Amino acid sequence: MLFKNAAALETAASIHTVVMDKTGTLTRGEPEVTDVITAGGRQEDELLRLVAAVERESEHPLAAAIVRHSRARSMASASAQEFVNVPGHGATATVDGRRVAVGNRRLMEREGVELGPLAARRDELAAGGRTAVIAAVDGRAAGLIGLADAPRQTSAQAVAELHALGVETVMLTGDNRATAEHIAARLGIDTVIAEVLPGDKAAKIAELQRDGRRVAMVGDGVNDAPALAQADLGIAIGAGTDVAIETAGLVLMRSDPLDVPTALRIGRGTLRKMRQSLGWAIGYNALALPIAAGVFEPALGLVLRPEIAALSMSGSSVIVALNALALKRLRLPEAPPPPAAPPQKAPARPVTAGSPSGGAR
Structure with missing residues (x-):
């Protein structure tokens, strides 16, 4: 991890609340399609072809x-014209x-699209922890695409370590509430702030700060940069965008959420040693200076010779240095070892004619 300045190190010691973005921070940021649900008699391949044409222009x-x-299904591609990105909602x-709209419930409300029977299916996907992308064609709901993004291996442990430090954890995401709460419950996160537009993330951080809490924000994207700047301590994931890394005061080079409680422990340990x-x-000086000045000589005959004073001062410096080196004994969180690979079975020995086990019976 990289502390950009001493202020970031000192602030890490006094954090009360850690706010984490979901996608790319708590999760791997590599979602996969799990479900394709069509409506109105539309074919699955046709729906994917239209949606992929729009999404090909997006960076989400x-x-x-x-x-x-x-592409994995080797489908014929189509081109999109008049592409419009709607931040926090989707794209058209x-x-x-044909006019194709792809995004969340808010985009459909903006487009005047009624989900009908798809609303129940969308809730089912969200209840299972999957993100539902809604597709509409010519103003009619055409289908749903369910996506799942697995949490990082150390996310749950990172949340547990933060709780051990007495730090509250908050998930901040633009995803729907049901999906966010499913993942938060899986990881043990205290509070969920869901369905937040990119431009509103900094305002949510400010709300937490108005309660008197010192807040750290962990994020990786361009949309997280204002929130990182607003927080008392901005923490950027190393694999994130250049804007996020430039804005943050602390960069996690390994992109591992477990480094967040590690950074807070280092901050607290450093401040304690200081x-x-x-x-x-x-x-030391309150005791040594009066002795050196001869204050106690008339009454106690206590004086501090120059050579003894020099040795004492050197000894004081040694003690301070040794105290600082004791930081190496600071207990830091350790990631669990990766799961062991299943044992490989030895290949069967080929049996040839004439061998002891290959004869005719």
Whole structure:
């Protein structure tokens, strides 16, 4: 991890709440298509072809997953015209002369599209922890595409370590509430703030700060940059965008959420050592200076010879240095070992004619 300045290290020691973006931070950021549900008698391949044409123009991870899925099925591609990106909602475009809208429930409300029977199917996908992308063609609901993004291996442990530090955890996401709450329950996160537009993330951080809490924000995308700047401590995932990394005060080079509680422990340990060293220095000088000035000589005959004073000062510096080196003994969270691969079976020995086990019976 990289602390950009001393202020970031000091702030890490006083964090009360850690806010984490979902996609790419708590999850791998590599969603995969799990379900394709059509409506109105539309064919699955036709729906995917239209949706992929729109999503090919987008940079969102969900869009990239849909495009990969359509390519894996070797489907014929289509081109999109009049593409319009709607931040936090989805996108619209014209494909083969038809207006195609792809996004979330808010985009459908904006387009005046009624989901009808698809609304229940969308709730089923969300209840299972999957994100439902809604597709509409010419103002009519055409289908749903379900996507799942697996949590990172260390996300649950990172949340548990933050709780051990007495830090509240918050998930901040633009995803629908049912999906976000499913993942939050799986990871043990305290609070979920869902269906947040990209431009509103910084405002949500400010709301938490108005309650008197010192807030750290963990994110990786361009949309997270204002929230990273608003937070008391911005923490960027190393694999994130350049804007996020530039804005944050702390960068996690391994893109591992377990490094978040590690950073807070380092901050607290460093601040504790600074206070101990400062207390030692003040106490030492408060005692040594009066002796060196001869204050106690008339009454006690206590004096501090120059050579002894020099040795004492050197000893004080040694003690402070050794106290700082004791930071190496700081207990830091450790990631669990990766699951062992199943044992490989030895290949069967070929049996040839004439061998002891290959004769005729």
